[in-house]
Structures are given as C-alpha cells and as structure tokens.
Amino acid sequence: MIVRLRDLALLLAGYGMIAPAGAQPWEFNAPIEVTSVHGEGIFHHLESAGRRNIAVAGETVAISWEDNRQDGPAIYLSRKRLDADSFGSAVRLSETDEAYEPSLAAVGPDRFAVAWEEAGRVRLRLVDQGKPGPVLSLPDRQAGQASLAAGDGDAVWLIYTAADNGTRHRRVYLRRIRLDKGEPAAGEACAVDPEPLEQAQLYPTVVKLPDRSVAAWEDRRHGHTIIMAAENREPGSCRFAKPQRISEPPPGPRPPYGKGHGVTRVALAAYGQQRILAAWADKRDFREGYDIYASHYPGEDDALFGPNEKVQDPFGGVAQQWHPAVTGHPDGQRVTAWDDDRDDQTNILLSWHEAGQWSDDLPVPGASGAPEQNHPSIVLDADGNLHLAWVERQKTGGATRLRYLFGERTSDATR
Amino acid sequence: MLRYLLVLSMALVFQPAQADAPEGYPFLSFDEAMQQAREQDKTLFVYFGRYGCGYCEKTNKEAFSDETVRQVYTDNYVLAYVDSESGKRLQLPSGERITEQEVGTRYDAFVTPVFTFMTPEGEPLKRLVGVQRIEDLLDADEKVQSQIGGQS
Numbered sequence: 385m386i387v388r389l390r391d392l393a394l395l396l397a398g399y400g401m402i403a404p405a406g407a408q409p410w411e412f413n414a415p416i417e418v419t420s421v422h423g424e425g426i427f428h429h430l431e432s433a434g435r436r437n438i439a440v441a442g443e444t445v446a447i448s449w450e451d452n453r454q455d456g457p458a459i460y461l462s463r464k465r466l467d468a469d470s471f472g473s474a475v476r477l478s479e480t481d482e483a484y485e486p487s488l489a490a491v492g493p494d495r496f497a498v499a500w501e502e503a504g505r506v507r508l509r510l511v512d513q514g515k516p517g518p519v520l521s522l523p524d525r526q527a528g529q530a531s532l533a534a535g536d537g538d539a540v541w542l543i544y545t546a547a548d549n550g551t552r553h554r555r556v557y558l559r560r561i562r563l564d565k566g567e568p569a570a571g572e573a574c575a576v577d578p579e580p581l582e583q584a585q586l587y588p589t590v591v592k593l594p595d596r597s598v599a600a601w602e603d604r605r606h607g608h609t610i611i612m613a614a615e616n617r618e619p620g621s622c623r624f625a626k627p628q629r630i631s632e633p634p635p636g637p638r639p640p641y642g643k644g645h646g647v648t649r650v651a652l653a654a655y656g657q658q659r660i661l662a663a664w665a666d667k668r669d670f671r672e673g674y675d676i677y678a679s680h681y682p683g684e685d686d687a688l689f690g691p692n693e694k695v696q697d698p699f700g701g702v703a704q705q706w707h708p709a710v711t712g713h714p715d716g717q718r719v720t721a722w723d724d725d726r727d728d729q730t731n732i733l734l735s736w737h738e739a740g741q742w743s744d745d746l747p748v749p750g751a752s753g754a755p756e757q758n759h760p761s762i763v764l765d766a767d768g769n770l771h772l773a774w775v776e777r778q779k780t781g782g783a784t785r786l787r788y789l790f791g792e793r794t795s796d797a798t799r
Numbered sequence: 800m801l802r803y804l805l806v807l808s809m810a811l812v813f814q815p816a817q818a819d820a821p822e823g824y825p826f827l828s829f830d831e832a833m834q835q836a837r838e839q840d841k842t843l844f845v846y847f848g849r850y851g852c853g854y855c856e857k858t859n860k861e862a863f864s865d866e867t868v869r870q871v872y873t874d875n876y877v878l879a880y881v882d883s884e885s886g887k888r889l890q891l892p893s894g895e896r897i898t899e900q901e902v903g904t905r906y907d908a909f910v911t912p913v914f915t916f917m918t919p920e921g922e923p924l925k926r927l928v929g930v931q932r933i934e935d936l937l938d939a940d941e942k943v944q945s946q947i948g949g950q951s
Contacts, residue, residue: 608851639853
C-alpha cells in the first residue's frame with residue numbers, strides 16, 4: 385500500500401501528533417499565465433541569483449524571465465496592474481547576444497530595474513511604465529549571477545560575480561546604480577570580501593537597509609560550498625566587515641572523506657525593522673538530500689546571523705527540496721517558498737513565520753498537484769498580499785509555461 | 800583523441816573550481832556526452848557529484864582507481880560528470896538550456912555520489928546511490944550490459 389505523505393500528515397494531525405497549521409494568511413486566486421508565448425521547444429527560466437524575478441511597484445506587478453522564443457535565450461518582462469485579469473505583452477530587454485538570469489527590483493510606481501548577464505557582461509535597464517530605457521553595461525569581465533535590491537529611490541544595489549584579477553575564480557562585487565540622471569549610472573565596484581581569493585564566490589544576493597547593506601553568497605573557500613555573509617555599515621564607502629559563515633556545519637565528528645556538506649543558492653529578504661531572512665538549500669543530513677534552512681539577521685553579540693533553523697516541516701524529511709525564495713514585510717511577516725517532491729510530484733510549498741516558528745508547509749493551491757511546478761519567486765506587496773511566479777511543465781523535460789498567482793492577505797497571524 | 804586531450808586539459812585547468820571526478824577517465828559534460836552517446840550508440844554513465852563531496856572522494860580512491868574498472872567503464876560507456884551544485888549551462892538535444900544543478904534535480908541526485916546508466920536519449924537504465932566498491936561497479940556493468948544485450 386502506498387501512503388502519500390500528505391495523507392500521513394493529515395492522519396497524524398488528526399491524532400494530535402503534529403500541530404495543525406494556524407490560519408492561512410492568504411486566500412489564493414486561480415493561477416494565470418504570465419506570457420502566452422509557449423509551446424514545443426520553448427523553455428522559460430526563473431533562476432536569478434537570489435530568486436528575485438517578481439516585484440510589485442505601486443499598483444503594478446512585474447515578472448522578468450529568460451526564454452528562447454526567438455531562438456537564443458533572451459530577457460523579457462511582463463507587467464500587470466494589480467486589479468487587471470491578465471499580463472500585458474512581454475517586452476524584450478536584452479539585446480542581440482545570449483542573455484541569462486534576470487533579476488528584478490521595484491524602484492517607484494510602475495518603475496522597475498532589471499539586471500541580467502549578456503555576452504559575459506552584466507547589463508541593467510529601467511522599465512518605466514512599460515517603456516525600456518537605455519542599457520547600462522558594466523565593464524567587468526566574465527560577469528554574471530546578478531541580483532538587484534531596491535535602494536533609496538534614487539538608486540538600486542546590484543551585486544554580481546566577475547572574474548577576479550589575479551585568479552581564475554569568480555569574486556562578488558557590489559555597485560550602487562544611480563537612477564536620478566535620466567539613465568542609470570554605475571558607481572564604484574566594491575568587493576564584499578577584499579581578501580585574496582582561494583576559491584570561487586558564487587550566486588550572491590544583497591539587502592539594502594536604511595543605514596547598511598548585507599550581502600550573502602555561496603563560498604568555496606573551505607573546499608566545499610558554504611553560505612557566507614558580510615555587511616557594510618558605512619554608506620558611501622566600499623568597506624565591508626570581515627565576512628562570516630551563515631550555514632552551520634552538522635554536529636558530530638567530521639567525516640574522514642571530503643571537506644564538508646553541500647549547500648546551494650542563498651536568498652535574502654528584509655522584514656520588520658532592520659531584520660533580514662536568509663534561506664538556502666542545505667544537505668547537512670546527507671541521507672535526505674537538500675532541506676530548506678534559514679537564519680535571521682542580526683544574530684546575537686557579534687554574529688551577523690543567528691542560529692540555523694529548518695524551515696520545512698518534518699514531512700519534508702524524506703523528500704527533496706530545491707530553489708528556496710524568500711520575501712518579507714515591514715510588519716514582520718516573512719515567507720519562504722520552494723519546490724518539493726514529497727508527494728511524488730513537484731509542487732510549490734510555502735512556510736511563514738507565526739508565533740515565533742515556521743508554519744506547517746502549505747502546498748500552494750494552483751501551484752501543486754499535477755503537472756510539475758518548480759522555480760518559485762515570491763514577493764509581499766505593501767498590503768501583505770503574496771505574489772508568486774513559477775515554472776510549470778506537463779512532463780519532465782517538456783515545454784514550460786510561466787504562471788502567476790495572487791494571494792490576498794486574510795489574517796494578522798502572529799509574526 | 801584530440802578531443803579527449805582537449806577535454807582532459809580543460810579538466811586539469813579548471814578542476815579546482817569543479818567537484819571531483821576520478822582521474823584518468825575521459826569524463827565529458829552531460830550535453831557533450833549525450834551527443835557522443837547518440838553518435839556512437841553507446842550507453843551513458845553519468846556521475847553526479849559535487850564540490851567537496853566526501854563519498855565521491857572515497858569511491859574515487861577505492862573503486863575508480865582500479866584498472867579493471869577503468870578499462871570496463873572507458874570501453875563500455877560514454878562518461879559524463881555533473882556537478883550537482885554547479886550553474887554551468889548545458890544545451891540538451893531537445894533544445895532545452897539547463898544547468899548542471901538542474902540536471903541533478905531532474906535525475907534526483909539528492910545525495911552524492913549518484914551514478915546513473917542511461918540510454919543515449921537520457922532514459923535511466925540503472926542507478927547506484929552512495930559509495931561504491933570495485934565489485935559494485937563491475938557487477939552493475941555486467942547487469943547493464945546484460946540488459947542492453949537483452950534489448951538488442
């Protein structure tokens with residue numbers, strides 16, 4: 385007899401063996417398509433560093449992605465007024481070369497910045513009321529893995545990796561991009577960790593708080609991948625404090641082989657007052673594959689981030705979790721989304737903080753069940769409504785569709 | 800031969816930034832291996848590892864170092880190595896652009912190492928999870944060869 389994990393969870397909940405979920409904070413609409421261009425041979429990707437592919441600017445939600453509708457991979461953006469039933473036509477943002485991994489930030493009412501990789505450079509473009517502005521191309525060589533954070537209105541913060549001078553590794557750089565001069569202008573490139581590189585720094589992301597910026601990235605300096613973070617408390621300077629490790633090693637003696645366990649793809653989101661959530665996929669329990677772990681900024685004493693927490697509930701233990709995305713709200717709400725195969729199919733799951741802990745996992749209605757759903761990107765708007773974009777396929781390896789779902793806030797669950 | 804030397808030299812140059820594939824084997828990237836497997840009508844042997852993977856290192860030292868294993872696997876298969884945490888981009892025969900990490904996700908490489916025998920079209924034939932001994936690899940080869948022979 386095959387017992388599906390969700391059924392088992394319900395059974396155990398019925399016997400009081402696990403705590404039932406609190407009030408669900410959102411009521412979800414039916415999913416809609418982000419773009420009508422799909423079909424055989426077309427593959428959409430939502431895979432930016434930090435997973436920031438969706439943003440809300442005033443009364444407009446926008447999604448940016450890469451697909452190959454015009455043969456080569458190119459970057460597109462589509463917008464929708466919050467009260468509209470459908471997205472408008474996609475606007476192509478990249479130029480003539482192959483382009484990848486767009487990251488999106490809201491910078492004013494119906495005004496968005498998008499950064500991506502094209503021809504080995506990071507490029508950025510503003511889209512104001514649907515009209516793309518001039519393209520800014522950064523000078524860094526072999527650059528990519530861009531992630532954007534909204535700044536103070538006149539600027540966005542662009543973090544990315546580029547070839548390190550003197551080594552063949554990628555190094556993380558952060559630039560302030562001014563937006564107040566009619567076209568974007570790049571500030572100085574700041575290395576978030578200026579020490580000589582021993583190994584690669586990869587897939588960075590950043591949060592800009594009023595008086596500081598905090599960056600996190602994958603780091604291979606210890607012979608395996610760990611998550612590192614660094615903060616800059618001197619606006620206008622390139623001085624970052626010495627980076628700290630966020631992802632903790634598993635307890636117990638170090639195994640005789642290898643350097644350590646694997647982690648991948650950190651995501652960051654600001655919430656509350658001067659607080660940040662970091663989440664990533666973590667294989668510290670090597671028998672169960674990647675699990676979703678999180679940590680909160682600031683930590684105690686001199687620690688940049690606090691102790692690691694497992695986000696998913698116990699029923700995710702024997703399944704695989706991938707692609708964590710996070711979002712937060714000034715009222716303290718924070719949410720993690722990921723894709724999860726615990727029910728023998730790949731679904732989008734959510735967990736949010738309530739009463740000081742992560743909620744039971746919620747398979748998102750409209751983004752769970754057949755067919756296959758993965759690669760979520762999420763954002764909370766000013767009213768606490770949840771916006772979700774993801775990639776859907778009818779069969780593994782088959783053509784993809786881009787989907788969007790709106791969750792209207794329904795409660796004031798304890799944060 | 801030239802292609803093999805090119806791949807080997809590339810592997811040597813870039814090796815420290817990748818997970819560890821066993822030395823002395825002509826491992827290709829997944830998309831190159833699929834293409835070669837199709838051209839030669841051979842079975843794929845895909846090694847899913849990751850940077851710093853302890854049980855990959857153990858299997859490399861204790862099983863892939865064996866000369867018989869080396870000979871059998873080099874002769875019978877097109878070899879692919881996938882770093883399950885890498886964002887390296889690949890192009891599949893379907894036209895799909897995919898990263899090595901996503902190849903690992905698709906083939907359920909939730910632990911490392913995972914070894915998957917595949918048809919040239921990427922259909923899994925047999926899968927080995929975790930540390931493998933010399934006899935495990937030789938036994939798996941026999942079973943896969945028998946399976947292929949039975950199908951032809």
